[in-house]
Amino acid sequence: MHEHEHALNPHLSVDCVVFGFTGEYLKVLLIERNTTRGKDYKLPGDFIYDTEDLQGAAERILTHLTGLEDLFLHQFAVFGRPDRIRAPHDLQWLRETTGLPVNRIVTTAFFSMVRIDESKRENALRAGASWHPVHALPTLAFDHREIIQAGQKALQKEVHFAPICFELLPWKFTIRQIQTLYEVILDHPLDNRNFRKKLLKAPYILPLNERQAGVPHKPARFYIFDRDLYEQNRLEIFEYNF
Amino acid sequence: MHEHEHALNPHLSVDCVVFGFTGEYLKVLLIERNTTRGKDYKLPGDFIYDTEDLQGAAERILTHLTGLEDLFLHQFAVFGRPDRIRAPHDLQWLRETTGLPVNRIVTTAFFSMVRIDESKRENALRAGASWHPVHALPTLAFDHREIIQAGQKALQKEVHFAPICFELLPWKFTIRQIQTLYEVILDHPLDNRNFRKKLLKAPYILPLNERQAGVPHKPARFYIFDRDLYEQNRLEIFEYNF
């Protein structure tokens, strides 16, 4: 598993909140864990090698987990309360799995976005990893529930500025898909007609001639996001509020 | 200086980008430093005690530096590249001043806002600390120039959402002051009439009957920011963009 020659630093870790979208729910990728208190779940994460960048550590974890490379990755917070790891079964689990005298760990949290279909089709997820809806999370290790919630808040903020949601959608998508995605991220319903207008005004969202097939209702048109056109058309924003 | 009994952790530090505003420029608080390469400047920062929260460490540094408490404090990034401290004079300075075998340090960056008038009147700054305009920074230690720039970007983002700028202004301020402040933060000129309209529409900006005195032109009215009224009137925003 570990190709690096150098030592792990037992004070520093990264944890990744990996978001996915099934067309219905916003989901997070979690790793199953066995402790003295039974089965629970944790975020994908690891200690950092001495020679390794934080971002590099996150990339290593994600690539190992999903087989995918060049994933979207955004550092959003550090969690470092001295007592963030204090439950006996958490401490024992850490000492057993790492073999290190672990005490306080400061973790840098990243959020990432993967297309669930890609991770399924082209690359099996590592054993023990599974998707869970953010609104119904299982029992989580450490302070990982708090980290996931902070990650969703960070995602909500990011959605004000940048077209990052396309990272979660299939290459070609319907308007309903992207609207539902925004609704689950913002946790708020949106008006369909107004959403369409706003979306179709964007010059970098291109309609295909292709439509859904085999659906028991009027088939929806597919669209694609053209990142090059986006980069050409983007302009600086100087918004402010009091 | 250090009231804590417990040990410093030589892997972890916090650095604070402390913003101030003189009515003209956006400024940053820097600490003078003497190295084998001569005099330069660094951000206020320190290692973290084993028993201490990250936020707590930042508060300790700021209180010690300015004498002020309950300052605005916002964690915005972690800097952890393995080679972020590599210049020989930086390494030597660290070893001399800490007495520790320092290698890689991961630092959590906070930004903070202080009213320069308060820090002057009521509390002398610690010796060696001084204000520098962000657009004309002196030679800086480590990667601190990069951290300051990231801090200003974070401040620009924050200004979309929250009325944090009042932390930088005197308790009573003129419209020109706050407009100039927004201009230096956003690094972009704003239209005065439109700015006034937007500001005066906010129900939590209250005019005083008091005006400037002794200025060689029409004296400007003073306003205050009423945080309670703000909290009552704030509503959730579900903005999005592609």
Add this chain to the structure above:
DNA sequence: ACAAAAGTGTTGCGATTACACCCATGG
């Protein structure tokens, strides 16, 4: 009287909201 900054209104445009019905398909 002059210099210097404060303060003031209108118009056009683009964006956002609210809202209800017909369309195309599979079963």
Add this chain to the structure above:
DNA sequence: CCATGGGTGTAATCGCAACACTTTTGT
């Protein structure tokens, strides 16, 4: 022919951008 979700238009309002002159004070 029915159930299901896709797809469409308009009117009212709001917020933002552009733009130039008068007012008040100290010197």
